[in-house]
Amino acid sequence: MKEVNISDLERKFEERIAAEIRIEPNDWMPENYRKTLIRQISQHAHSEIVGQLPEGNWVTRAPNLRRKAVLLAKIQDEAGHGLYLYSAVETLGADREETIDDLHTGKAKYSSIFNYPTLTWADIGMVGWLVDGAAIMNQVPLCRTSYGPYARAMVRVCKEESFHQRQGFEIVTTLAQGTAEQKAMAQDALNRWWWPALMMFGPSDAESKHTEQSMRWKIKRHTNDELRQMFVNATVPQAELIGLKVPDDNLTYNEEKGGYDFSDIDWDEFWQVVNGHGICNKERIEARKKAKEEGIWVREAALAYAEKRAARRKQAS
Amino acid sequence: MTKPKALFEYLIRHADDTMILGQRLSELCGHGPILEEDIALTNIALDLIGQATELYEYAAQVENKGRTANDLAFLRLEREYKNVLLVEQKNGDFGKTIVRQFLFDNFQLLNYTQLLNSSDAQISAIAEKSLKEVKYHLKHSSEWVIRLGDGTEESHQRVQESVDDLMRFVEELFFQNEVNELLQEDRLIGDCEEFKQQFYKNVNNVLTEATLTIPEIKYHQKGGRKGIHSEHMGFLLAEMQYMQRTYPGMEW
Amino acid sequence: MSNKEWPLWEVFIRSKQGLSHKHAGSLRAADAEMAINNARDVYTRRSEGISIWVIESNKIVASDPDDADALFEPSNSKVYRHPTFYTVPDGVGHM
C-alpha cells in the first residue's frame, strides 16, 4: 500500500488536512503544498494589484463627487487586499519583492480579466458587479482554505468585498434606468464583460491541471466549473431584474439541474489573453513596473534614514 | 460685494483647493511607487474630496440658485475655479507629491484651527471635522519630508529640487482681498496674516530637520485665487469634467 | 533591480470594544512611525481599531509546533477552567 511509504510527517500532515485543522506557517508541510500555495496566493495578490488599473483608469473621470469617492475607496481596498495576500505569501518564506518581480517578468500570472480595457463609465459598473461578483464567488470558499494565514486574509478580504459588488450593481442599475443613451452604454458594457467574467473561473475542470491536487489539500473547495455555474445562476436573474440582456442566445434555465445551461466559452480567446496577448497585458505590466522603479529611490531613502537615526540614537544613549 | 457673495467666493476657494488636490492625488491611485503609500495617498485624496463636498454643499446653499455641489465641482469654467496654483501642480515624483502636500497641510492646519472660532456654525463644524484629518496628513507628509531630505544623496537632491520649485507658490495661500475683509467684520473667518509667521516657522522647522535649505523666493507666483491658472489646469479639468460635459444633465 | 526591502512588521489592533490587541496582519515599513501610519491605513480603514501596536517580525519569539503537546496538552485536561464544566439548575438564567 502507498501509505506505508510516506513519511511520518506527511501522514501527520494529511491527517490534519482530513480533520480540517489549519496548517500554520511553522508546521511541517510538503514542498509541493508550499509551492502550490505560493503560486496561488501570489497570483491572487498580483490580481488585486493589477486589478486597480482598469478602474483607476476612470477615477479621474468619475461623473460626480459620490462616485469618485466610492471608486477611490474601492480601488484602495484592492491595494489592501494585495497587501494582506503578500503578507500571507511571506509567511511561506517567499519574498514579496521577488514575487512582484516574477509578475513583472511574466513568470507569475494574474487574473486575465484585467487585461480587458475599461472603455466607458458603464464598464466601471460591470467591473464591480461582474468581476467583483465572480471574485467573491471564488473567495468565499477560500475563507475555509487549509492554510491558516491565507484563510484569515480571505476572511478580511471577503468582509470588504461586499460593498464592491453593490457599488458596481448600483452604477449599472442607474444606467439601466437612465436615458436611452445610458441604457445602451450599459448593454454594450455587459456584452463586452460577460464572457471574460465567466472566464475568470479558469479553464474547465477537464483542462485544469492544478484543480485535483488543490482540492485534495483543501486549498480549493469547489472546481472551476462548479463556481462558474454558481455565478451564472446568481447573476442572470440580476440582469433580468434591471432589464439588461445577457449576451448568450443559448441561455436557458434547466429545471433538472436547477441552474442555467449556457454556451461554450471561447477558450482560444481565454488562452490568448492568459498567455499575455490580450489588448492590455503589456500596458498593465508596464504600469506596475514603472510604479516599482519610481519607488526604488524612495525605498532606499527611507531605509537610509532609519539606519542613520538608529545610529544617532545609539550614540546619544 | 454682498456678504453672501463674499461667503460663496470664500467657500469656493477652499472647496476648489481640496477638490483639485484630491483630483491630483487620485491620479496616483493604483500607480503609487510603494503599495503602502498608494493606500495612504488615496486616504488623503478621499479626505480632501470629502472636505470639498462639504464646502461645495455649503457654497451651493449660500448661493441659493439651484446649483448643486456637483454642479459647482464639475460644471464651471476654468476661470471660475479659484484654487491656489500650488494644488494644481503636477504630481512629479513621490518627493514632489509629498512636498506639495506638506506645504498645503501646513496651511490647512493653521487655517482650520483659526476657523474653529468662526461665528458661522457650519464653517466651524467643517473646520473641526477636517482638522482631525489634516493633523494626520501633516504628520504623514512631515515624516516623509524628513526621511527623504535626510535619506540618501539622491533623495536629498530630488526633494530639495521640489522644495525649490514649489516654494514660489506658497505666498498665494495667504492671498486676501475684500472678500476676506467683509467676512472678517462678522468674524466668519479670521485674518490669515495672524498665522503666517507661524506657518513659515513650522515649515522651516521640518525642512531644517530634513537638512533641506529654504530657498529665497524673489518672484512669488499668484493667480489662482483670481481664476488665472497654470497651463496644467485645463487638462486637469478636461479629464475631471469629461462625463458631465459629454452627457449633459444625466444622473449617474 | 534593487530589492533591498523594508523590514517586516506585525500589526496588532485593539478594537473599540476594549478587547485585547489582536493580530491583524503584517506589512513592510522602514521605521516604527511608518509602520504605525501604514497599519492605520492598511488595517483600520473601517474604524476597526482605536489602538495599534507594531513590532518588527523578527523580534517575535514563537513557540515551536513540535512542543505543542508539552505546552498545551496539560491545560486540555483542566476542564474546570471552563464555565461549561459546571452544571447550574434550570431557571438560574444567564450566569
Ligand SMILES: [Fe+2]
Ligand atoms: Fe479584492
Ligand SMILES: [Fe+2]
Ligand atoms: Fe473587490
